[in-house]
Amino acid sequence: MADRSVDLSALPKEVRDQLAELDLELSEGDITQKGYEKKRTKLLAPYVIQAPVEPPRQNDVQRPAPSSSSSHGPPPSSSSRHRERRSRKSHRSGGTRDDRYRSDIHSEAVQAALAKHKEEKMALPMPTKRRSTYVPSPINTRTPPDSSSGSEDETAVRRQSTLIVPQPAVNPNLQSPDAWINRTVQGSSTSSSASSTLSHGEAKSQPQSLPKPQPQYKPQYQPLYQPQHQPHHQPHQQPQQQHQPQHQPQHHPTNSTNTAAPQHQQPQHQPHPSAHTAAVTDMMAHSRIAPSENSAPPPDVTAVAPPSRATRVDLPSATVRGMSRGQSRSSMMETADGVPVNSRVSTKIQQLLNTLKRPKRPPLSEFFTDDQEEIVEVPQPDPNMPKPEGRQIIPVKGEPLGVVSNWPPALQAALARWGATQGKSPALTALDITGKPLYTLTYGKLWSRSVKLAYTLLNKLGTKNEQILKPGDRVALVFPNSDPGMFWVAFYGCLLAEVIPVPIEVPLSRKDAGISQVGFLLGSCGVGLALTSEICLKGLPKTPTGEIMQYKGWPRLKWVVTDTKYLTKPSKDWQPHIPTANTDPAYIEYKASKDGTVVGVAVSKVAMLTHCQALTQACNYCEGETLVNVLDFKKDIGLWHGVLTAVMNRVHTVSVPYAVMKACPLSWVQRVHIHKARIALVKCRDLHWAMMAHREQRDTSLASLHMLIVADGANPWSVSSCDAFLNVFQSHGLKPEVICPCATSPEAMTVAIRRPGVPGTPLPARAILSLGGLSHGVIRVNTEDKNSALTVQDVGHVMPGALMCIVRPEGPPQLCKTDEIGEIIINSRAGGNMYYGLPGLTKNTFEVIPVNANGVPIGEIPFVRSGLLGFVGPGSLIFVVGKIEGLLMVSGRRHNADDLVATALAVEPVKTVYRGRITVFSVTVFYDERVVIVAEQRPDASEEDSFQWMSRVLQAIDSIHQVGLYCLALVPANTLPKTPLGGIHISDTKQYFLDGNLHPCNILLCPHTCVTNLPKPRQKQPVGVGPASVMVGNLVAGKRIAQATGRDLGMIDDQDLVRKHQYLTEALQWRAQTDADHVLFVLLNNKGVPVSTATCVQLHKRAEKIAAALTEKGSINTGENVVLLYPPGIDLIAAFYGCLYAGCVPVNVRPPHPQNLGATLPTVRMIIDVSKAACILTTQSLMRILRSKEAAASVNIKTWPTIIDTDDLPRRRPPQIYKPPTAEMIAYLDFSVSTTGMLTGVKISHAAVSALCRSVKLQCELYSSRQIAICLDPYCGLGFVLWCLASVYAGHQSILIPPFELESCCSLWLSTLSQYRVRDTFCSYSVMELCTKGLGTQTELLKARGVSLSCVRSCVVIAEERPRLTLSHSFSKLFKDIGLSPRAVSTAFGSRVNLAICLQGTTGPDPCTVYVDLKSLRHDRVRLVERGAPQSLPLMESGKILPGVRVIIVNPETKGPLGDSHLGEVWVNSPHNASGYYTIYGEESLQANHFNTKLSFGDPQTLWARTGYLGFVKRTELLEASGDRHDALFVVGSLDETLELRGLRYHPIDIETSVSRAHRSIAESAVFTWTNLLVVVSELCGSEQDALDLVPLITNVVLEEHHLITGVVVIVDPGVIPINSRGEKQRMHLRDSFLADQLDPIYVAYNM
Secondary structure: OHHHHOOHHHOOHHHHHHHHHHHHHHHHOOOOHHHHHHHHHHHHHHHOOOOOOOOOOHHHHHOOOOOOOOOOOOOOOHHHHHHHHHHHHHOOOOOOOHHHHOOHHHHHHHHHHHHHHHHOOOOOOOOEEOHHHHOOOOHHHOOOOOOOOOOOOHHHHHHHHOOOOOOOOOOHHHOOHHHHHHHOOOOOOOOOOOOOOOOOOHHHHOHHHOOOOOOOOOOOOOOOOOOOOOOOOOOOOOHHHHOOOOOOOOOOOOOOHHHHOOOOOOOOOOOOOOHHHHHHHHHHHHHHHOOOOOOOOOOOOOOOOOOOOOOOOOOOOOOOOOOOOOOOOOOOOEOOOOOEOOOHHHHHHHHHHHHHOOOOOOOOOOOOOOOOOOOOOOOOOOOOOOOOOOOEOOOEEOOOOOOOOOOOOOHHHHHHHHHHHOOOOEEEEEEOOOOOEEEEEEHHHHHHHHHHHHHHHHHOOOOOOOOOOOOOOEEEEEOOOOOHHHHHHHHHHHHHHOOEEEEEOOOOOOOOOOHHHHHHHHHHHOOOEEEEOHHHHHHOOEOOOOOEOOOOOOOOOEEEEOOHHHOOOOOOOOOOOOOOOOOOEEEEEEEEOOOOOEEEEEEEHHHHHHHHHHHHHHHOOOOOOEEEEOOOOOOHHHHHHHHHHHHHOOOEEEEOOHHHHHHOOOHHHHHHHHHOOOEEEEOHHHHHHHHHHHHHOOOOOOOOOOEEEEOOOOOHHHHHHHHHHHHHHHHHOOOHHHEEEEEEEOOOEEEEEOOOOOOOOOOOOEEEEEHHHHHOOEOOEOOOOHHHEEEEEEOOEEOOOOEEEEEOOOOOOEEOEOOEOEEEEEEOOOOOOEEOOOHHHHHHHHOEOOEOOOOOEOOOOOEEEEEEEEEEOHHHOEEEEEEOOOEEEEOOEEEEHHHHHHHHHHOOHHHOEEEEEEEEEEEEOOOOEEEEEEEEEOOOOOHHHHHHHHHHHHHHHHHHHOOOEEEEEEEEOOOOOEOOOOOEOHHHHHHHHHHOOOOOOEEEEOHHHHOOOOOOOOOOOOOOOOOOHHHHOOOOOOOOEOEEEOOOOOOOOOHHHHHHOOOHHHHHHHHHHHOOOOEEEEEEOOOOOEEEEEEHHHHHHHHHHHHHHHHHOOOOOOOOEEEEEOOOOHHHHHHHHHHHHHOOEEEEEOOOOHHHHHHHHHHHHHHHHHOOOOEEEEOHHHHHHHOOHHHHHHOOHHHOOEEEEOOOOOOOOOOOOOOOOOOOOEEEEEEEEOOOOOEEEEEEEHHHHHHHHHHHHHHHOOOOOOEEEEEOOOOOHHHHHHHHHHHHHHOOEEEEOOHHHHHOOOOHHHHHHHHOOOOEEEEOHHHHHHHHHHHOOOHHHHHHOOOOOOOOOEEEEOOOOOOOHHHHHHHHHHHHHHOOOOOOEEEEEOOOOOOOOEEOOOOOOOOOEEEEEHHHHHOOOOOEEOOOOOOEEEEEOOOOEOOOOEEEEEOOOOOOEOEOOOOEEEEEEOOOOOOEEOOOOOOHHHHHHHHOEOOOOOOOOOOEEEEEEEEEEEEEEEEOOOOOEEEEEEEEEEOOOOEEEOOEEEOHHHHHHHHHHOOOOEEEEEEEEEOOEEEEEEEEOOOHHHHHHHHHHHHHHHHHHHOOOEEEEEEEOOOOOOEOOOOOEOHHHHHHHHHOOOOOOOEEEEOO
């Protein structure tokens, strides 16, 4: 080192200051050892006297130093430097710093391992983070980060800078990070830090390899209409306009990245041959047009709905059935694997896929073996793994415990002796905060005060007759670390009073880490009294009334102050009773276990005494010596040596509190020097701090030391601290043989200690072990791979009088072989006796009988488990390699948490990690332990640095320990829970992580690399229809075919009505004549007031007027299509019948939302274009909207068909126009947007309408005296049938409640039911959800208003999906209080091919629920299980099958029928099936496929329609009205929606249900796949700091419950997931928005 030849005291003051600053940086962990030495050499270079100092190497000097201003510019004035230094000292952390683990050899190994990875560097996609989430500073203060992955390649930076284009002058606050993105060549950047982690050279090659665009996926059901004219298809020649920014919804904050300069998409044409230059020029062009948003953007089908969920929007996805890509306005260019290149998101996903293409460690066997039970892949043990080869270990004996004549019979007796004979002799010196002696307690004082306290405890705490304390009671000792004197008196006072002291930490607040666990300790020990000092009592947190706060989980405590002035002098005749030491507990030491529980280890009086004797013998204590103690005196070595053994040997203890060490790290060395101390008790950190600060003190001498006991010397990472300390202080008289590492544990107490050596004897050897061997539990000397080695030092020999064995840590305590690592167990009189109050735990730890290889016990004597892992080396020396607590068992291999921390710290954490605060633990996910690393991030660390550091840690741990990390999280500085001395409280940190309360600011999950035990992917067998088809269809002889039939439609009651009036139009005319004034419809507003009604005759007359208007104004011919554009109401019904009268075909369309025309109008336009409508019927206000300027922004308003406003029809009587239909004629077209974003229109014939109305009438027993309430959207499916058609056919009165009215008055629907005493009502899931959420807390209020639902007999949810059981249950449960019968709520089921298949009518059995095994569903099988079975899914019957309907379950591949309780596609046959998809070119083949399909065998005559839904039929025990057993239909989900992953079929709703349960802040979630990656989008309803907590929880739950690895987790604002009018999620639409980068996510995590 340079300072050997430099006299530091002679240096100029500023140089000395700079050196001191450097030392401080090194001790803070702000600079690496290497950087430190380099800068130090540079500073001292001018003052070195000797010539042969090696000049600094060229490249070292050029690279800027990692931190500190010391090498740049003139130094600041010394006074300011001094001030700055003091302020930095004052907030020095008391944390566990990297010094525990600093090892230069290891750092070099890690760097070498990383260098290996550099060659094969992967481009890891950085997570995308919304700026506003964590960064309050305005964007314009940020400098654009370097987009290369490291700054090694400076040419990369230069290369980029030449490409930057001058920006047009923009308001600097609006210049978003996207401006930087558009300017860099590599367009793969994040929306927050706008920095790319692509490595050089990779970006350039991307654009060249883009093949021709291909469709994303081939839907199972092909699109069924092809528009002839595409009004808005913009020609490809104008990429500039076509890629104008999409219309953004209004809700983005102004500083969010998307608003300022939206992402521009690439043109759809093939890139120019020189793709690279094309890309650059393209970006230049984009960056020029970015700020100007004047020209009108093209209409956007895929825009996101505004955040309020209220305005439901039906959005067809970009891939509308049968429309060309141009029409769909999606300007994406796609690569071969279907990844569009336009957006940042997809580039990242491509990067992610590239990282996943690497082979995983254990290769997955790619075939599916066991078809019965999905089995977790058990990792096969590696045949080459090292196995122990030695002989069985022989127990190791310590030397016999010598008998000394004057040893006291009990420890209290020793104190009594010294108090009487050596009263003036100093017992304890305490230091103040500056390190100066505060007071010295003599043995006389200690004795007299302890006696006073003992007397007070036994005689003065209660009334004369009833004392609170009796001998044997437990008492808590609550004293701060700065006050050893009070503690000593309290401890010995308790011993003299024969009560049992339980020392604990001072509780500082209710939120202390592990505070409730301390309560568990006090409870299990039965503590009711706490001793404390007056000062400490004042500092405890109080309630407003001044009482001491009741901590969570603590028993009620009585607090007693032990200051001398409050103690009573005992009467002359009172003497404390000092019996000979026996097996009663003397004191209880607390111990926090791995899972955070705090237990009390009881130490008997005889064990305490024997331990002191053994320590005296082993350490050769002499009477009257001085001992310096830096450790916590309440437990462990600090207590055993510094309080107990010290008193036994009349040693003078100098106690150095932790606070002094923080302020002056050298204080303990000075104390040793001043007091000529012979013994010092320290930890590695104290050695390290003293070494860093020793240059401040020249003349300290450590020559007096006879023993330097290193308390954590058993930690393998202590070796380098001990060596470095010796290196520095040997010149100060420190002798190598005095360094004595020891191994201890609360249960076994001192296990082994290195005896102080005789000068000149050779020092014990070190063991250099292979980490790979250790992970398999065997000892192998490291020879080949120097990078993964662990150096351990011995901890001396076994304690005197003890016997030691090594046993296997797992399973029965079998003796290890000599070359095997195991747990050290001890038999000794000097050890703990039990966990107080916990007999079960005690047996496993304190009464272990080791067994040999055959499982036979080797003797009678019980051993105590020490919790230390180690082995016996040559010469019976004990080596410890770790603790059971820090053991992580991953895939059958053992890793030590400390080793992983050391490796993470060796990855230069200077820029990233705050003060070396890193912790490692494991969590159990999917049948194995997974390694999690959590570190505190420095406040000034950049996103880029942190991400870089995280990916390097991954690589380092992977190559050195051969273990994959599951999760790496960085949290803001000082936010992890702390232990009393400032370390990280591991079990609390783990709990925070699992509960989602860690609030990380950066997180990286790598499930793809470390989860290697997933079940094997399933490969489906090819299916052919042949003689064996019966078997393939799962039809076994004796099994009934899975089919169910509704009752007969038959001509039952009013046959004349049916015969005369076969069609709806005739039914209406007949009703208008026979029952003119009967009210058919009542429409309510949000106050519940009828705003309009329609009698039979009114409806008939209005329909006639509309028919006349159609023929006159619209000159419509028979059979032409007319679009009806109306809000829910009676106008819609009249317009429908008007069309039928005129002989044309109505097409009912949801009107556009006036506040959201951009998103809703293009859908309207599309249906109008696709249906070839000749005319539009609408209201005046909607007509204005269609022709408005706002509408012109999203569609071409000049090409609307004729628009007829039905609000002002002529008053005169219209001519009689009635064109009677025929059965096959189309009555109307039903258009709907499916959840996959498909827009489909089906044709419903007049015959089907009549049959459907009749079927519903029979099922629900509808007739003219009945009243039903409908709260549904009347635009498609069964909702439209019930709203418009059923009343006219059956004659009942319909009360119409438009669902949007519920948004302003939640209780409208329920109060209507109550007011009109309605027996039957129909609603949608969105209405039900609105009521459940909106009225959840108001049932009492409704009751008070007299709302009662006892009249409701059936409440049917109309849906085209699997019944939502949880929602129906919570609705029933919630409104049970206001009389809703739990049997009333049921569900209906319809599909595109048949609008109503099931409907729970008024008669028949209640809908039943079954529980299905989720695992079997993924294999397309149904396995029924009991309620509450793990992995079970409750399914409710979808309602009773309607009259005239037949349902059969068919294998979708073979088209063969399936047996009862088998999963297959639901096929339906009924007179009200739709006639086909509405196609313009009549694609008959497709139509036949869906609407007229025949079974491949069984009954090949019947024509069936395919619903596209998976389900099964189960024959139940219930009986139908006819007396037959009831067949129930269970719908599982739409085939279109299912996700095929790993050869298995998943239903998105199942994954979403699991995700929503993962954390309280997840409001709603949706999943979809993208190139075999599962993407989970979750809405965050909590604060944005919870966003990153969700990532690991979502990944865990999907892995645990569905055996899938989540590829991307996207956290968004509430209301982002688009939901259609039926309350169904539009996942494909969400997918398109995500890939087009339109979601403005809070956070996007790409799991590695």
